[in-house]
Amino acid sequence: MRIALDVSILHAPRTGIGEYALQLGRALQKVPELELSLFDGLRWRDDFPEAPRAGYGTLSQIVKAILPNAYQIRRQLMQRRFDRGTKHVQPEVYHQPSLWPLRFDGPTVMTLHDLTHVHYPETQPRDRLRAIERHLPIALQQASRILVDSQFIADEITHHYGVPHNKLQVAPLGFAPRFQPRSEEQLRMRLATYQLQMHSYYLCLGTLEPRKNLDLVIAAYLTLPDRIRQRMPLLIVGGRGWRQEQLKRIPHSAQAQGQVRLLGYEDENCVAELLAGAHALLFPSRYEGFGLPVLEAMASGTPVIASECAAIPEVAGQAALYVDPDDVDGCRSQMLALLDDDTLQATLREEGRQRARQFSWERCAQITVDTYRTAGHF
Known part of the structure; x- marks a missing residue:
């Protein structure tokens, strides 16, 4: 299967969703049946951005101050680059690991990690919140399958947006190898x-x-x-x-x-x-x-x-x-x-x-691959 994975979140300072995109992507690269192409918002690549883009937060604030609709402009530019790339990559399934996907003619899998924007709308920049409220309900309707991190979130999505449970797939997260017991000497x-x-x-x-x-x-x-x-x-x-x-x-x-x-x-x-x-x-x-x-x-x-x-x-x-x-x-x-x-x-x-030990990125990746199969009817 040829899979397009959006990793543009990795340009920002690493938080939970960035860790998800990176660790899941690395686990997916080890699955023999997958041919993974990574889209970082600017270009298509075979490797992951290993560190946040220098000055990402400061630059974002400056751009937003100059352009009130900067978020929408950024999405439009990403869409154009994505469209050009898919003509060459020709992915069979597209996976967006953070909020709503870009437009894609084929099967689309999206991951929705939580409904923070519903419970804590104040935590979102105003233009981003407006975009979420406008685009997310449509994306949930149009996505072939929706991955979630927990059954709790699956139930919330069904309750708030009316998404049927059979469209949702729980794929619990894992932990990176760096998280392990250490001796006092090691620390x-x-x-x-x-x-x-x-x-x-x-x-x-x-x-x-x-x-x-x-x-x-x-x-x-x-x-x-x-x-x-x-x-x-x-x-x-x-x-x-x-x-x-x-x-x-x-x-x-x-x-x-x-x-x-x-x-x-x-x-x-x-x-x-x-x-x-x-x-x-x-x-x-x-x-x-x-x-x-x-x-x-x-x-x-x-x-x-x-x-x-x-x-x-x-x-x-x-x-x-x-x-x-x-x-x-x-x-x-x-x-x-x-x-x-x-x-x-x-x-x-x-x-x-x-x-x-009940959680691993390998298990998360296998559930994700099964979801790709279901979305693409493979």
């Missing part, structure tokens, strides 16, 4: 860089925006005894998203003493090593279509304290400690319970690794 240089001790810090991962619910973690952490905060700093790793009020509530003294540390966006290897060395991943998100950091933490042998919301329990099962996303005292209690119980720590590390 020595990384931990020394941040003046950290093995298993002696909490970690939050994800784009900094309200639905990630950092307020809960910050409030719970600040109620811990000072002696604990002195030896167990809270690291917050992620690019800045929409609204930053929760970060303004961090006392200056907590940051000055190194108790709460805002590291910003870090590269993938740094994130993997910090995750493997953490005492626990704190993931209190209110809404996730999957919750990739939860799986990556479990694969790394790191305990997870997460909110029991959306698709998160579908990923973590019984291998995590859960909290109500509005219960500060409950979050604090779980943090203390894990801190004081070596047996619980060991149990969560082992159960997390076992749970993670």
Whole structure:
């Protein structure tokens, strides 16, 4: 099968959808029956963009300031390049791994990761939100098949858009090889860089925006005894998203003493090593279509304290400690319970690794290939 895969998302700083496009694409390249052609929005290629385009975010903001309809113009230019390329590539199936596809005469598979635009429309730039609201319902109608990361999202799409379940296919995500248990010696240089001790810090991962619910973690952490905060700093790793009020509530003294540390966006290897060395991943998100950091933490042998919301329990099962996303005292209690119980720590590390073994990019790729077959009637 000749497959066209859009990888234009890889020009942006890597987040969950970018990781999906990259890791799924690499797994698909190993499937003998597939001939994979990659479209990066500018040109067709055989390899993946390995790093975000330099200055991508700044350039995007400048272009949007100059051209109010920049998003629509960009899509039109991509469509022209895509059309020219398909005449030569002649794909039998086209797969768009992020939101709605470009126009294509043949069978189209799209992946819809979540309905953030429905629940949190404020997180989308205004022109992009208008485009989503205009184009996504049509794309869901016209797509041959729709891939989703979880049954939770499949049910949401059916409920909100009326898409029949037999058009949807759940393909759970996987984790990259860099997410694995590490010894203290393996992490020595990384931990020394941040003046950290093995298993002696909490970690939050994800784009900094309200639905990630950092307020809960910050409030719970600040109620811990000072002696604990002195030896167990809270690291917050992620690019800045929409609204930053929760970060303004961090006392200056907590940051000055190194108790709460805002590291910003870090590269993938740094994130993997910090995750493997953490005492626990704190993931209190209110809404996730999957919750990739939860799986990556479990694969790394790191305990997870997460909110029991959306698709998160579908990923973590019984291998995590859960909290109500509005219960500060409950979050604090779980943090203390894990801190004081070596047996619980060991149990969560082992159960997390076992749970993670149920997920892989190879499995995701095989389900995706089966979906291509169904879409193309092969």
